[in-house]
Amino acid sequence: MSATNPTTTLITNIGELMTQDLEHRVLKDAAIVVEGERIAWMGSSKDAPAADEKIDAEGRAVLPGWVDSHSHLVFAGDRTAEFEARMAGESYSAxxxxVTTGATRSVSDAELTRLVRDRVAEAVSQGTTYLESKTGYGLDVENEARSARIAAAEVDEVTYLGAHLVPAGSDPEEYTDLVCGDMLDAVLPHVRWADVFCERGAFTEDQSRRVLTAARNAGLGLRVHGNQLGEGPGVALAVEFAAASVDHVNYLSDKDIAALAETWTGWDAATGQGARGTVATCLPACDLSTRQPLAPGRELIDAGVQIALAANCNPGTSYTTSMAFCVTTAVLQMHLSVHEAVRAATYGGALALGRESGNDVDGERAVGSLVVGHRADLHMLKAPSATHLAYRPGIPLTHSVWRAGIRAV
Ligand SMILES: N=CN[C@@H](CCC(=O)O)C(=O)O
Ligand SMILES: [Zn+2]
Structure with a gap:
């Protein structure tokens, strides 16, 4: 252990340590040492070194904290009436x-900040330790820039989603110009990613292509909301633009699945080396809340596609921050194994955000897996194994959480 930072915490007597590392190791009767913000040591409890502080896990399981790679946390108001209508048979539309844009524009910066902060706290209390949020409920230059600025102060990764909906009364082509021009310039200091809702009722293939091109030229990483409400061009566009992820992916043709799989052929899953492909991000809470078919996560994995699971917290389609609910659903209804589902909600999310391997020199530590040197993002369960996440659906199983080495729960 380094002499420069004497604060070390040994967590010992871990019943199951699911590392989600490249070897997919699951250690029994394990221990882990956290030093500052990083993982300093992992191994068998009996070999554990001394530390400043010692915590007995009493046989509980420890996993990486959830990496939630898709959310829309910057909003005010809710859409209870729309949800009720949907449960009564209405279908979801963009x-x-x-409605949320109107509510969001009407609140002060301080109130919007409080709302985002409360949602982040809710997520962390359930084991989420790394969180992305999109803009997309501002939809004019001033309000998109405000959303991006507030998000940048509260979450780990911010995605610009000016291309969420063409505001009523705007000409779609002129609005797309704005998204690609002044609005993009205004958000740029606050964001690392750009996204487009490529779907009927939102942005066409051509408009989406324009948004992705402008964002790429501005140096942003790309993601796409695609194939949520029907088959469409979203996946093909994401592949064409080498997007980091395509999200929703409910309606996929065989060609879409093959195209996504093809993006991963240059990447070696055993070493994490090579060109990363496009992650397919499945959003099961959203699928249930909109009564869409669940995304074909099983087929995607079997085809060789790296997938992520994310909560997609937003007031329209998925008003939850619970990654555990997504993992449970992925096991019970999407036919993933527990290990696959936890991997998609940790390592998979990190892959979708380009944070699965880090540079330990400049502080950009990797997240989503438990490896010496990675960020100490730990989730201890009130259970002896991760299997309990699916075996005991609906039971809050978070016991404690460390986020960048700091005890958060
Ligand atoms: N599908 C597009 N965007 C959000 C929903 C936005 C809303 O309805 O407010 C989603 O990811 O599901
Ligand atoms: Zn979304």
């Missing part, structure tokens, strides 16, 4: 985004 138009509801306008």
């Amino acid at each position: 138009g509801g985004i306008a």
Whole structure:
């Protein structure tokens, strides 16, 4: 252990340490040492070194904290009435985004910040330790820039989603110009990613292509909301632009699955080396709340596609921050194994955000897996194994959480 930072915590007597590392190791009767913000040591309890502080896990399981790579946390208001109508048989349409945009524009910066902060706290209390949020409920230059600025202060990764909906009364082509021009310039200091809702009722293939091109030229990483409400060009566009992820992916043709798989052929899963492909991000809470077919996570994995699971917290389609619920659903209804589901919600999310391997020199530590040198993002369960996440559905199983080495729960 380094002499420069004497604060070390040994967590010992871990019943199951699911590392989600490249070897997919699951250690029994394990221990882990956290030093500052990093993982300093992992191994068998009996070999554990001394530390400043010692915590007895009493046989509980420890996993990486959840990496939630898709959310829309910058909003005010809710859409209870729309949800009730949907449960009564209405179908989801993108138009509801306008309702949230009106509510979001109407609150002060301080109130919007408080709302985002409360949602982050809710997520962390359930084991989420790394969180992305999109803009997309501002939809004009001033309000998109405000959303991006507030998000940048509260979450780990910010995605620009000016291309969420064409505001009522705007010409779609002129609005797309704005998204690619002044609005992009205004958000740029605060964001690392750009996204486009490529779907009927939102942005066409051509408009989406323009948004992705402008964002790429501005140096942003790309993601796409695609194939949520029907088959469409979203996946093909994401592949064409080498996007980091395509999200939703409910309606996929065989060609879409093959195209996604093809993006991963230059990447070696055993070493994490080579060109990363496009992650398919499945959003099971959203699928249930919109009564869409669950994304074909099993087929995607079997085809060789790296997938992520994310909560997609937003007031329209998925008003939850619970990654555990997504993992449970992925096991019970999407036919993933527990290990696969936890991997998609940790390592998979990190892959989707380009944070699965880190540079330990400049502090950009990797997240989503438990490896010496990676960020100490730990999730201890009130259970002896991760299997309990699916075996005991709906039971809050978070016992404690460390985020960048700091005890958060
Ligand atoms: N599908 C597009 N965007 C959000 C929903 C936005 C809303 O309805 O407010 C989603 O990811 O599901
Ligand atoms: Zn979304």
